[in-house]
Amino acid sequence: MQLDDLDTPSIVVDLDRLEKNIKRMVTFTKECGVKLRPHVKTHKCPEIAKLQLAAGSTGVCLQKVSEVEVFAASGIKDIFLTNEIVVPSKIERLARVAEKTHIGVAVDDIEVARLMGKVFREVGSEADVYVDVDVGMKRCGIAAKHAPALAQQVARENNLVFRGLMGYEGQVNGAKTKKEQVGESAAAMRSMSAAKRGIKKKGLAVDVVSVGSSVSTWINARHPDVTEVQPGMYVFNDHVLVERGVATWDDLALTLVATVMSKPTEDRAVVDAGSKAFNFDTGRFPMAFEEKGAVMEHFSEEHGWLHLTGDARKLKIGDRMRFVPAHCCTMVNQHEKIYGIRGERVEKVFPVLARGKMS
Numbered sequence: 001m002q003l004d005d006l007d008t009p010s011i012v013v014d015l016d017r018l019e020k021n022i023k024r025m026v027t028f029t030k031e032c033g034v035k036l037r038p039h040v041k042t043h044k045c046p047e048i049a050k051l052q053l054a055a056g057s058t059g060v061c062l063q064k065v066s067e068v069e070v071f072a073a074s075g076i077k078d079i080f081l082t083n084e085i086v087v088p089s090k091i092e093r094l095a096r097v098a099e100k101t102h103i104g105v106a107v108d109d110i111e112v113a114r115l116m117g118k119v120f121r122e123v124g125s126e127a128d129v130y131v132d133v134d135v136g137m138k139r140c141g142i143a144a145k146h147a148p149a150l151a152q153q154v155a156r157e158n159n160l161v162f163r164g165l166m167g168y169e170g171q172v173n174g175a176k177t178k179k180e181q182v183g184e185s186a187a188a189m190r191s192m193s194a195a196k197r198g199i200k201k202k203g204l205a206v207d208v209v210s211v212g213s214s215v216s217t218w219i220n221a222r223h224p225d226v227t228e229v230q231p232g233m234y235v236f237n238d239h240v241l242v243e244r245g246v247a248t249w250d251d252l253a254l255t256l257v258a259t260v261m262s263k264p265t266e267d268r269a270v271v272d273a274g275s276k277a278f279n280f281d282t283g284r285f286p287m288a289f290e291e292k293g294a295v296m297e298h299f300s301e302e303h304g305w306l307h308l309t310g311d312a313r314k315l316k317i318g319d320r321m322r323f324v325p326a327h328c329c330t331m332v333n334q335h336e337k338i339y340g341i342r343g344e345r346v347e348k349v350f351p352v353l354a355r356g357k358m359s
């Protein structure tokens with residue numbers, strides 16, 4: 001099958017670029033002496049995770065128990081759930097997966113640590129537990145000064161193994177200049193290092209410090225306290241990451257193919273992909289991959305509205321175009337398959353097996 005044979009809208013990954021992005025991060029993290037545990041919620045495809053593992057990643061991160069169930073059933077053996085799981089039924093599901101799969105999980109609350117210990121003991125399995133520290137994003141995560149008491153509680157729970165710390169400095173993804181990215185990454189690591197020192201003072205070993213977004217990883221992987229990074233989007237990249245200077249246009253692996261379905265005026269065209277195909281969580285529109293004069297200005301559910309200037313005015317009904325998402329992760333979650341292309345040839349189909357797994 002050829003790229004032009006795909007029905008639209010479809011999402012495609014350029015396999016040469018995917019492989020290059022995977023290799024680049026493996027090489028960089030090896031140079032820095034840290035482990036790479038990619039966040040695979042980006043693609044939700046066990047088959048792509050297997051490519052990352054074969055290239056040298058040491059495990060994967062996921063965000064939801066239902067995602068963990070899918071990846072474990074697909075044969076992924078080492079999974080870190082970098083999120084807070086607080087409901088007994090969900091903890092139990094995770095503990096069941098842990099009977100056969102090496103599981104890590106984040107915690108940011110003492111009562112939840114107690115509950116988690118209880119449920120894992122009842123099921124009879126074990127998990128590595130990481131204290132989640134708020135490193136400035138102000139999402140989940142405990143304040144650094146309270147991390148030692150939480151680590152001690154985890155260490156007291158049979159069936160839970162205190163492994164170390166995690167933090168997600170996602171705020172760095174919003175920092176526009178390199179200087180700001182460096183400053184914010186360093187500030188995040190100051191909180192992390194304070195938490196680590198506090199825990200060590202209590203006599204507990206902190207074997208793992210796991211951090212890293214697709215922007216901050218390029219900075220914090222060199223920090224002496226970091227042992228592992230967990231970036232996700234680097235595998236595809238998107239146009240926000242190009243703007244942040246951590247990828248170039250040539251590193252963009254993931255695009256959506258659409259068809260011009262209407263050309264009401266010379267300077268306006270409509271493609272058959274709107275908010276349901278792309279998502280709009282960043283409030284940013286996708287960009288045309290090739291036709292620089294075609295600018296997406298508006299979405300409705302099934303329509304992408306383009307303003308056309310220059311050569312792009314020549315676009316006509318039936319023409320196919322590719323678009324680069326602003327945020328790759330949420331676009332993927334809208335699709336059942338990612339088509340892997342090499343040049344114009346469709347070489348592989350990756351089922352997005354954990355698509356829509358939200359629980």
Ligand SMILES: Cc1ncc(COP(=O)(O)O)c(C=O)c1O
Binds near residue numbers: 039082170213233
């Ligand atoms: C806890 C955690 N770790 C890692 C990542 C991956 O970071 P990025 O999406 O910047 O690649 C995310 C993304 O949201 C995350 O929430």
